Amino acid sequence: MITPATPKSWYLPSKPHKFCPGCGHGITLKALGEVIDELEIQDKTIFGCDIGCSLLSWDFFACDSTQTHHGRTTPVMVGIKRARPELITIGYMGDGGGYSIGSQHLLNSAVRNEKVTLILVNNTNYGMTGGQMAPTTLPGQKTETTPYGRDPELTGYPTKGPEFLAELTSDGAYIARGTVAKYKQLKRFIKNALLNQIEGNGFSFVEVLSTCPTNWRTNAQQTWHFLEEEMEKEFPVGELKSPLGKGDK
Amino acid sequence: MQKVISETKKAFMTGNETAAWAALAAGAEVMYGYPITPQNEIMHYWTRLAPKYDRKFLQTEDELSAGFTTSGAVQAGVKAFTATAGPGNVLMQEPFGMAEAMRLPLLAIIQQRGGPSSGTVIYSQQEVTLTTYGGNGEGHRIVYSTATHQELYDYIIKGFNTAWKYRFPTFVLGDGYQAKMREPLEIYDPEERGIEMVKTYPLIGREGHIGENREPQHLCNIYSLEEELYDVVMKTSAEYEKISPEIVEYDENLCQDADVLIVTHGVVSRAADDAVKALRAQGIKASYFRPITLRPFPAKQLREAIAKSGAKKMLIAESAYGQLDRLTKQEIYGETIVIDHLFMPGVGIVDHDIITKVKSML
Ligand SMILES: Cc1ncc(C[n+]2csc(CCOP(=O)(O)OP(=O)(O)O)c2C)c(N)n1
Numbered sequence: 001m002i003t004p005a006t007p008k009s010w011y012l013p014s015k016p017h018k019f020c021p022g023c024g025h026g027i028t029l030k031a032l033g034e035v036i037d038e039l040e041i042q043d044k045t046i047f048g049c050d051i052g053c054s055l056l057s058w059d060f061f062a063c064d065s066t067q068t069h070h071g072r073t074t075p076v077m078v079g080i081k082r083a084r085p086e087l088i089t090i091g092y093m094g095d096g097g098g099y100s101i102g103s104q105h106l107l108n109s110a111v112r113n114e115k116v117t118l119i120l121v122n123n124t125n126y127g128m129t130g131g132q133m134a135p136t137t138l139p140g141q142k143t144e145t146t147p148y149g150r151d152p153e154l155t156g157y158p159t160k161g162p163e164f165l166a167e168l169t170s171d172g173a174y175i176a177r178g179t180v181a182k183y184k185q186l187k188r189f190i191k192n193a194l195l196n197q198i199e200g201n202g203f204s205f206v207e208v209l210s211t212c213p214t215n216w217r218t219n220a221q222q223t224w225h226f227l228e229e230e231m232e233k234e235f236p237v238g239e240l241k242s243p244l245g246k247g248d249k
Numbered sequence: 250m251q252k253v254i255s256e257t258k259k260a261f262m263t264g265n266e267t268a269a270w271a272a273l274a275a276g277a278e279v280m281y282g283y284p285i286t287p288q289n290e291i292m293h294y295w296t297r298l299a300p301k302y303d304r305k306f307l308q309t310e311d312e313l314s315a316g317f318t319t320s321g322a323v324q325a326g327v328k329a330f331t332a333t334a335g336p337g338n339v340l341m342q343e344p345f346g347m348a349e350a351m352r353l354p355l356l357a358i359i360q361q362r363g364g365p366s367s368g369t370v371i372y373s374q375q376e377v378t379l380t381t382y383g384g385n386g387e388g389h390r391i392v393y394s395t396a397t398h399q400e401l402y403d404y405i406i407k408g409f410n411t412a413w414k415y416r417f418p419t420f421v422l423g424d425g426y427q428a429k430m431r432e433p434l435e436i437y438d439p440e441e442r443g444i445e446m447v448k449t450y451p452l453i454g455r456e457g458h459i460g461e462n463r464e465p466q467h468l469c470n471i472y473s474l475e476e477e478l479y480d481v482v483m484k485t486s487a488e489y490e491k492i493s494p495e496i497v498e499y500d501e502n503l504c505q506d507a508d509v510l511i512v513t514h515g516v517v518s519r520a521a522d523d524a525v526k527a528l529r530a531q532g533i534k535a536s537y538f539r540p541i542t543l544r545p546f547p548a549k550q551l552r553e554a555i556a557k558s559g560a561k562k563m564l565i566a567e568s569a570y571g572q573l574d575r576l577t578k579q580e581i582y583g584e585t586i587v588i589d590h591l592f593m594p595g596v597g598i599v600d601h602d603i604i605t606k607v608k609s610m611l
Pocket residue numbers: 051052053054069070093094095096097098121123125126127128129134
């Protein structure tokens with residue numbers, strides 16, 4: 001029997017994982033696991049997760065891991081990295097954790113060019129708490145707290161994280177937006193974000209466009225359509241900033 | 250690590266300067282902090298001294314971040330501390346709560362200022378409740394309340410050891426007077442005095458190869474089931490109660506035979522000490538009891554002081570509106586001694602205030 005290859009850095013006792021069927025978290029963490037293997041950093045990686053559906057990854061990797069409060073993953077990773085620069089710190093969070101309750105940490109760690117890698121899953125809502133509006137909710141999108149659709153007059157337009165971080169950061173920063181719809185590209189961005197930390201250049205950030213069929217209340221086809229059409233229109237995919245730009249990527 | 254103080258030195262300095270020297274002498278490697286009066290100069294001295302001894306500092310974006318970065322450093326096995334006051338102490342209750350839950354050995358120096366809200370930047374004893382029982386937990390913390398600069402120095406050194414030995418978040422509770430006042434003290438290298446500094450160790454970021462000679466560490470503070478959390482909290486509570494007798498500290502004077510027992514903590518106990526002496530000189534049998542650890546509280550020792558002194562009355566005096574009073578009453582529940590109080594929230598108390606109050610009680 002052929003089974004799909006499992007990254008060596010995955011922690012098998014916690015598999016199968018607990019994300020809903022069709023959720024993009026699993027794809028993102030698969031890409032991350034493969035990158036950890038390829039870069040051979042499992043022993044010195046500290047994986048930190050937020051509260052949100054990212055929490056379900058608290059024992060996902062066979063890497064030393066820590067879990068903190070909603071929005072506070074960034075400062076915990078910063079504190080570890082500054083205290084022990086030889087460690088590779090990966091903060092994993094949702095769009096609510098990163099862009100709303102923890103936005104001051106994201107913004108200021110970017111400005112300080114903290115040498116941490118942050119991966120933020122954009123699923124356009126608060127998944128874990130049952131589908132409320134997130135900073136990334138699209139105009140017109142229905143959520144539990146925008147039952148008639150998000151009205152930008154009342155609640156503004158979606159947060160463009162990578163765009164504002166690219167503006168804020170200095171030269172050593174790596175900023176990208178990938179999508180679980182383009183796996184190879186996403187994996188390349190995550191790898192670059194970690195290489196950037198390993199090389200000691202600076203702050204590294206990847207936003208991942210992801211799926212949440214449970215709260216979107218979509219079937220497989222609708223889920224994929226929303227991700228590839230609606231989300232990508234609002235949130236263009238690509239590398240916004242990279243100090244690694246010299247050679248092949 | 251480079252020695253900071255080779256031989257014992259007499260010094261005349263502020264409490265904030267004292268705190269920075271104590272942290273250096275204790276071998277703290279990292280301070281993360283955010284400016285707030287009256288704590289600022291701890292950071293100012295640290296940022297001047299730290300680079301000379303290869304220690305680190307980060308001014309974070311706020312106190313949430315200062316607390317959480319500190320929690321990260323200690324998880325990675327590095328001796329780290331922070332300092333704050335007032336509204337900053339309020340924000341830091343979030344990371345302090347996490348430190349309680351995850352048994353993180355962080356040390357925080359609190360220089361109390363007036364409250365509620367922004368209050369004053371000057372002085373108070375109004376952060377007792379917050380520092381001992383803040384957060385959505387059970388107060389599994391260790392809190393030393395200091396009265397002199399010498400104690401600030403001694404208990405900061407001791408505090409790092411308590412934190413790392415027992416793995417409970419540890420607090421040194423000072424105040425704005427102690428922070429800003431200058432007074433003489435001795436600064437020393439702890440090892441020279443035979444104080445062994447407890448070795449730090451990483452909870453994550455450990456040596457070795459995962460899957461070969463070690464398992465991955467997965468730390469967490471949230472649970473799926475009520476029973477899981479219950480087990481964790483009950484285990485922590487049992488451990489806290491078991492170690493409490495080793496940690497409890499107090500000070501007393503003239504408790505052998507007294508009519509009135511004066512209970513104070515921190516800098517106010519200096520006024521109480523003077524008041525007791527003056528009252529005795531006037532033939533009034535006053536005595537003095539002071540908890541040095543507010544958590545865990547020296548309840549047994551205070552009950553003994555009540556019994557052996559034969560005092561019929563107790564006076565609780567504090568620069569707050571009843572925070573020490575509530576703490577004390579919950580700890581000595583069942584005692585029948587009559588308790589009176591002198592509450593002066595946010596202002597200093599001198600011996601005269603206590604003497605007048607005691608006389609009015611007799
Ligand atoms: C201080 C605090 N406020 C609120 C919550 C409740 N809460 C848990 S997860 C969450 C939102 C998660 O959304 P997001 O960060 O987008 O992650 P997702 O679940 O979508 O992956 C909230 C508000 C909390 N845990 N802590």
